[in-house]
Amino acid sequence: MYDITATIVLYCNSKVLLSKAINSFLNTHLSVNLYLVDNSPSDELKCMCTSENIEYFFMNSNNGFGAGHNFIMRQPEKMGKYHLVLNPDVSFAPGTLEKLYDYMENNPDVGNVMPKIIYPNGDLQYLCKLLPTPMDWIGRMFIPFKSIKKRINDKFEMRFADYESEMNVPYLSGCFMFLRKSVIEEVGVFDEGIFMYGEDTDLNRRIYQKYRTMYYPKVTITHAFEKGSHKSLRLFWIHVKAAIYYLNKWGWFFDKERRGINKKTKLAYTSLK
Template structure:
């Protein structure tokens, strides 16, 4: 298979309401001088997500897993076929405003070979900042966020690095999985995500592993729009998944309580 400039991956599960806008936004805003392939990896959707994707023009490949083993497992399904310089992990609720955003990310990575993974500025649809850069989590940080966004507010603000202003390039301990750009050789060297995590904290885990062999950075000079839903706060099912992910994460990296 011929090497390409960019590979992009979206893992879908019953995303029929949002997938069309996301895929079109990506395909239309990849700069024309970059070769690309967009993988849509489906975790056994029961709706018409894939019917919608099939009607969209672009270099798109659908991977039907026929099973739902989570976010990391889905992304890892294409690990052996990625043959790109840079690999994008993209949520199904992301919008790219124009081709300059992707171009800025790639040009920065081209000039800074020590960077293995980049996280851009993530904005809400109203263009307010989503504070998704974090320090390495502790049990305390995780628990107070689950209880209330207003509990120990100063501590929570520190956890999401609000004091930085989100206006300068900086190293990251914990980047959001909603939009990540990897140097593909680093991503493959890490063997992608740890699929022991069904959902939640696999992004914290992979950021730590990037930093063991390279650097993860926040790059606010490019931005994406993210229609963010914190499902872990809305459902007992997702709360249970979050707790399980916490056990997996802290068993792996050590139990830091405060």
């Protein structure tokens, strides 16, 4: 069994950014294997298979982000002891995987760990979040007032917390999910009812119900993040539909578990600075 495997789901990606992600993952002394699952219209990105530790799968259709990752995660024999859900626009320094591997080895009650994530210019990305309410996900998309949006985002993105401290977070970003294989086998894979945006919320919530899902800022990665749903009408509606699906599944205004988890999280991590 590999120490770590990873999937990168592709769709007409930048070869420059993808190359950085691939090289970051393969640059380790651990036993690793990388799966490129390509949802693109053509197999042009097959040329990125530059190592014997890369396997390429051309899907000839785009069934969504979660479905792409599930193609591997539904095959336990392909996964390592730990499996990384990795975005094609993420990069990190040598030693990163080793530190996360050691962290998981020393914390068997952790099902998912996410490092500190920064933009290429060094600014922090606020990717630790509370479980979303209808206002967090849908309301703020349509509210025209920046001050109200900022107030919603500050709470939802846990800006009240100290991002230099470890935290058990109910919603961690899907751009980098360092998962324990045994936990995925127990709680399941991504819900394919969500095409994109929100599948990470749903999976992390299911893991959080039984394990800790940790933000670990002693390790830092870079994410060349662009909010595509803010620039494309098609992606915007995919985002809206994902939010509706998630809220239909877990509850709109009457979600007792969400209220309890969010209250506990705010009490535990509100910074005294």
